[in-house]
Amino acid sequence: MRGFNNSEFEQRTAKAQALMAEHQFSAILLTNEADVRYFTGYLTRFWESPCRPWYLIIPAAGKPVAVIPSIGGALMRSTWIDDVRTWRAPDMQDDGVTLLSQALQQIAPDGRIATPSGMQSWLRMPQNYYHQLLANLGISKLLCDANIVRDLRMVKSPEEVAKIRHACQIAARAFERMGEIAKAGVPLSKVWREFQMLCLDEGADWVPYLSIGVGELGYTDVISPAGDTPLREGDILMLDTGLIYDGYFCDYCRNFAIGHGDKQVQEAWHTLMRATQAGIEAGKPGAKASDVFKAMDEVLTGGKGIGDTGRLGHGLGTQLTELPSLIATDHTILQEGMVITLEPSIVLTDGGVIVHEDNYVVAANGLQALSPAAATDLPIL
Numbered sequence: 001m002r003g004f005n006n007s008e009f010e011q012r013t014a015k016a017q018a019l020m021a022e023h024q025f026s027a028i029l030l031t032n033e034a035d036v037r038y039f040t041g042y043l044t045r046f047w048e049s050p051c052r053p054w055y056l057i058i059p060a061a062g063k064p065v066a067v068i069p070s071i072g073g074a075l076m077r078s079t080w081i082d083d084v085r086t087w088r089a090p091d092m093q094d095d096g097v098t099l100l101s102q103a104l105q106q107i108a109p110d111g112r113i114a115t116p117s118g119m120q121s122w123l124r125m126p127q128n129y130y131h132q133l134l135a136n137l138g139i140s141k142l143l144c145d146a147n148i149v150r151d152l153r154m155v156k157s158p159e160e161v162a163k164i165r166h167a168c169q170i171a172a173r174a175f176e177r178m179g180e181i182a183k184a185g186v187p188l189s190k191v192w193r194e195f196q197m198l199c200l201d202e203g204a205d206w207v208p209y210l211s212i213g214v215g216e217l218g219y220t221d222v223i224s225p226a227g228d229t230p231l232r233e234g235d236i237l238m239l240d241t242g243l244i245y246d247g248y249f250c251d252y253c254r255n256f257a258i259g260h261g262d263k264q265v266q267e268a269w270h271t272l273m274r275a276t277q278a279g280i281e282a283g284k285p286g287a288k289a290s291d292v293f294k295a296m297d298e299v300l301t302g303g304k305g306i307g308d309t310g311r312l313g314h315g316l317g318t319q320l321t322e323l324p325s326l327i328a329t330d331h332t333i334l335q336e337g338m339v340i341t342l343e344p345s346i347v348l349t350d351g352g353v354i355v356h357e358d359n360y361v362v363a364a365n366g367l368q369a370l371s372p373a374a375a376t377d378l379p380i381l
Contacts, residue, residue: 002246003041004159012039012152019148020131023112026108026375028145029115030060031124034318035149037063041079043247046072052089053125055100061146067100072243074156097129101136104284111137114145120293120323121150125175154315154323160248161370164316164339167204167250168359168371171241174198175254182381184233184258188214191237199243209242209251209320217262217351233259237381242313242320249269249320251341252371253357257380265354268346269378272356275299276345276374279313279326283340283360289324289332296326313343316359339370 002311006275016039020028030036033379036056037093047054055067066076069089076084085103087096101346104113114295123130134140156164174195181194196207212226213219214237222240231237240253275296282295313321317337324332326340334340343357356374360367 001159003043006350008079008157008159009041009320010038011157013058013064015152016023016148017060019146019152020114021058023114023148024112024116025143025145026060026110026112027104027114028148028309029113030058030143030149031115032122033124035116036066037247037318038149038153039074040081042066042076042081044072044075045077046352053096053129055103055125056098057103057107062120063167067096067103067109069096085133090365095129095372097132098136101133104133104137105114110138112143112230113137113139114143114148114292115148117142117144117247118207119270119288120321122310125329133155151309151322153317154332155335156317156339156361157337160317161337161339163246163248164250164359164361165370167245167248168252169241170199170203170244170245171250171252172372173202174241175206175239177202178254179381182231182237182256182258185230185234187228188226189228189229191231191239191314193240193242195239203245203247204243204323206350207241208241209240210262211240213240213352213355215237215352217265218268218354220352222353231258234262236261236265236354240355240357243317249316249318250359250371251316251320251357252359253355254374255354255356255378259380261378261380264348266352266378268348268354269356271299271346272344273376275312275376276342276356276358279342279344280360280367283334283342285334285336285362287334289326289330289334290328292329292334292340292342293326293330297328299335300344300346311343312345312355313341315339316341317376336362336364340367343368 052069057065061366065083073086235258278295311327313326345355360371
């Protein structure tokens, strides 16, 4: 089923409001796409246009209130939100700041207004409007939301997990068709474009993220778009896809050897599989994100914690990467319903890096795979 029943948003809002009461917040102001969509179901690609700000207010009681450009009014009114206040945008003199100020004065006259402020949050509004808002409200700052929104979003409902699983299945079908598009002599850029076409053909709504790596002994870059260099016999090809289905991402990669794989590469692949298994075994409810990192790092480096990738996995959901981070210093407690990636990487002697990634949900008995299991041996095309 696409979308959610209204009860999903009612539950999310009620949980937020219970936590708001603990901190005596009168309102939470949301300004970025993932947070607004989490509480409304408002799914649009119009956020790609940076010229208009969008606002959602979570009051201490009752439904959220949207303060948005008029171009989005019809779509927002088709969600469960009843109170939708709009202005004609863009407005060069007052692009919604007065309307937002009036709404907040009505909802939170005491000025106890919070907004997400921690890692991976941002305030998507012009800085001068932010200062004008504070002046209009007679307050010196917006309060930190005590990570209420972040913590709620980290734990997925069964309906959210189902959408992520479906996104993973779409990517899996595309990966199964790699033999149709990748072989020696094919330009990397052609593989890159045609893999996105495969994802769309298999049911993706769109493919906002796709990186590609290639090299004989691994690759030196895992975040770049593709150039026109043709694939060669003996190359290792990696595709890391973040496609979207109904607003939810998958994020996992697959590696392939072109024609044949070097022995060192196959040995590295087996090490990545052992590291992944160690992460699976460590990822039980009550464990810390850092525990999962340490279990994988012990296999990869003997516990030295070296490498430039920064982490060995992360959260996943309405955004390609969410918290927690699988690093030595993130002590977030894993809870049932969290969705994470395991992303071990290994550096080859006199070569580059090989990365493997898969997606899992934290279940009562540990991690359950959302993406299909990788091959025991590195696949050869």
